[in-house]
Amino acid sequence: MAEISILVPVYNVEKYLGACLDSILAQTFTDFEVICMDDGSTDKSGALLDAYALRDKRIRVIHKENTGYGHTMNAAVRAARGRYIGIVESDDTIACDMYQVLYDAARSHDADLVKTDFYAVWDNADGTVRKQYCALTGSRGMYNRVINPNEEKKAYLAEKFTWNALYRRALLIQNHIRYNETPGASYQDNGFWFQTFFWARRVLFLDRAFYNYRQDNMLSSVHDTKKVYAMKNEFDYIRALMSAQADIDRELYRICFHWRMLAYIGTLERVELALKPAFAKTMEEERRFYEGQGEACYDYMTERQRSIIKNPEAYAEKHLIGFTEITGAVLSGYRNIIIYGAGRYGERIACRVKNVKSDAQTMRVAVTESDGAHTECQGEAVREISECTGDKDESLVILAVKEKTTAFTAMLDTLKRLRFPNIITASAKKAD
Numbered sequence: 001m002a003e004i005s006i007l008v009p010v011y012n013v014e015k016y017l018g019a020c021l022d023s024i025l026a027q028t029f030t031d032f033e034v035i036c037m038d039d040g041s042t043d044k045s046g047a048l049l050d051a052y053a054l055r056d057k058r059i060r061v062i063h064k065e066n067t068g069y070g071h072t073m074n075a076a077v078r079a080a081r082g083r084y085i086g087i088v089e090s091d092d093t094i095a096c097d098m099y100q101v102l103y104d105a106a107r108s109h110d111a112d113l114v115k116t117d118f119y120a121v122w123d124n125a126d127g128t129v130r131k132q133y134c135a136l137t138g139s140r141g142m143y144n145r146v147i148n149p150n151e152e153k154k155a156y157l158a159e160k161f162t163w164n165a166l167y168r169r170a171l172l173i174q175n176h177i178r179y180n181e182t183p184g185a186s187y188q189d190n191g192f193w194f195q196t197f198f199w200a201r202r203v204l205f206l207d208r209a210f211y212n213y214r215q216d217n218m219l220s221s222v223h224d225t226k227k228v229y230a231m232k233n234e235f236d237y238i239r240a241l242m243s244a245q246a247d248i249d250r251e252l253y254r255i256c257f258h259w260r261m262l263a264y265i266g267t268l269e270r271v272e273l274a275l276k277p278a279f280a281k282t283m284e285e286e287r288r289f290y291e292g293q294g295e296a297c298y299d300y301m302t303e304r305q306r307s308i309i310k311n312p313e314a315y316a317e318k319h320l321i322g323f324t325e326i327t328g329a330v331l332s333g334y335r336n337i338i339i340y341g342a343g344r345y346g347e348r349i350a351c352r353v354k355n356v357k358s359d360a361q362t363m364r365v366a367v368t369e370s371d372g373a374h375t376e377c378q379g380e381a382v383r384e385i386s387e388c389t390g391d392k393d394e395s396l397v398i399l400a401v402k403e404k405t406t407a408f409t410a411m412l413d414t415l416k417r418l419r420f421p422n423i424i425t426a427s428a429k430k431a432d
Contacts, residue, residue, distance in 0.1 A: 002058070004032040004099055005080035005169070007087050009072050014044040016091040016214065021052050021059070023093035023212075029100035032086075034059045037076045040066030045090075070179035070188040077172055085172065087163040091214045098210035102166035105204055109146050112200040115158070115165040118211040131212070134159070136205050143207040149197045155205075156255045157300055160193040164211040167196060175199040180237045186230040187263070194238045194256075198245075228275050231267050232282070235260040254297035257290050261309045262301070268308075268316060273351040274378060276316045283312040323349050325428035326398065328356040334396040334422065338388050339365045340411060341400030342377040345426055349400045350378035364388055368414055389418055396422045399431055 006024055010017065024034055036059060038046045046063055053059040062079060064072070077085065084106060088094055098116075106114045120132040136142075137158040149155040171177065177195040180188045197203065238256055242248050264283045268276060287309055290296045298306050308315045318324060326349065331337055337357055339350050342365050353363050365377040366385040375382055388395070397420050401408050412431055415423050423431040 002031055002033040002082045004029070004084045004086055004103060004166070005082035006032055006034045007073065007076040007080065007085060008034060008036045008090050009039060009069060009076065010036055010041060010045050010049060010090045011039040011066070012041050012043045012045060013090045014048060017045055017048050019093050020088060020090050023096070024088060025056055026096045027099050028097050029103055032058060032099065033082060035076050035079050036061045037072045038063045039068070039072045040064060068181070068183055069186065070181040073179045073188070073192070074181065077178070080169060083169060085167045085169050087165070089163055092163065093212045095210040099166070101206070101208065101210065105206060106166050106168070109202065109204050111146065111202045111204045112168045112171045113165060113196055114204045114206065116206045116211065117209040118161065118164045118213050119209050120215050121212045122216045133209055135207070143205045145204070147203045147205070148201050149203055150249070153249070153251050153255060155203060156197055156252070157258070158205065160190060160259065161213070162189040162193050171196065171200060180234060182233055186227050187234045190234045191237045191241065194241065228267065228271050228279055231263040235263065253295040257295045258297050258300050261287070262305065265305060265308055268312060269320065273321060273347060276320050277313070277355065280312040280316040283309070321348055321351050323352045323426055326352050326356065328358070330424070330428050331357050331361065331396060334394060335361060336391055336395040337361055337363045338395055338397045339363065339400050340385055340397050340415065342367050342382045343400070345402065346377055346400035349398055349426060350380065353398070354378060368411065385414060386418065392420050395420065396424065399423060399425050401426070403427070
């Protein structure tokens with residue numbers, strides 16, 4: 001039986017999968033098995049896994065229908081036979097001595113769980129890699145000693161990632177630690193993190209980094225702009241786990257609120273523009289609810305984080321959507337609102353216009369020439385500005401581009417050539 005079972009969940013990562021597996025097979029610690037869970041990949045990931053399994057008998061591939069991250073990871077835990085369990089996401093890589101160091105630390109300290117610092121990594125265009133060192137915690141006194149998280153609650157404030165760690169398998173099995181299996185959800189490692197810390201009695205943080213956490217895989221859930229309530233569902237799951245325990249320390253509810261609200265800030269900034277106002281309202285409602293429950297905690301937040309959480313709707317309006325000068329009164333009196341520009345300004349202004357225009361007003365998004373780069377903006381088909389010249393006298397054109405730039409001047413000249421009479425800038429000033 002292998003000492004370590006390394007779990008690798010796989011779904012459509014053929015671009016990165018080879019590097020991930022190569023880094024695992026290059027470990028100086030060799031007594032391990034690799035359990036690769038192919039969660040119904042539709043690219044070449046499954047075939048690549050099979051090819052690696054033929055080359056190295058330590059690799060075990062399990063092909064399954066797509067059921068999501070939580071179900072897949074629970075199946076991987078059930079399949080594991082090692083004394084310890086490690087996790088490597090299939091678009092990441094690890095240093096060659098990672099599991100040797102973690103295994104030695106776990107054995108020498110009789111640890112239930114060993115966690116380390118990590119690197120955030122990006123691929124540069126020239127083929128090099130940019131790396132940023134990320135510490136688990138800013139508290140140096142938390143490192144290199146055994147901690148019982150339920151006696152030292154600040155351990156729960158260390159970074160929650162689950163892959164930069166080695167777990168005693170008995171910890172997971174005996175305490176029935178499992179991932180939330182909500183279909184289609186993401187961020188289900190949060191519930192796993194909470195359970196491991198709640199049930200562990202001997203946790204060790206090491207102030208070294210071995211794990212390379214990829215930031216530029218655009219297929220990763222952290223870049224998904226449509227999954228709005230996945231974080232809420234996961235923290236509701238964590239709260240339910242706490243509620244099921246008798247005499248649980250109320251400080252854990254406060255820490256859960258802390259992480260919930262920080263996750264909500266990330267969600268608010270990540271999701272697409274049209275979804276931000278509704279989620280900001282959800283944040284406000286939840287903040288008030290948990291304050292009423294006596295669970296709110298702002299002690300560990302920065303001033304910026306506190307200000308966002310205290311007024312998320314205003315933050316979304318002013319900083320994420322912006323262009324608050326464009327109001328219903330500014331648009332009043334025009335039948336058609338034309339947003340000229342479909343870039344970052346155009347997206348945000350279109351979102352603003354949709355929120356403040358009347359139902360009787362139409363909204364169009366236009367560019368100078370349609371080259372296929374902009375086909376849709378905030379749900380509106382993007383057309384060429386020359387196609388929008390009908391009813392010019394009843395149309396208001398908003399120049400969706402930064403003022404006093406070459407693009408601004410060129411676009412304004414185009415509008416004047418086409419004889420649009422009503423033109424304003426992104427700051428709602430009349431364009432001369």
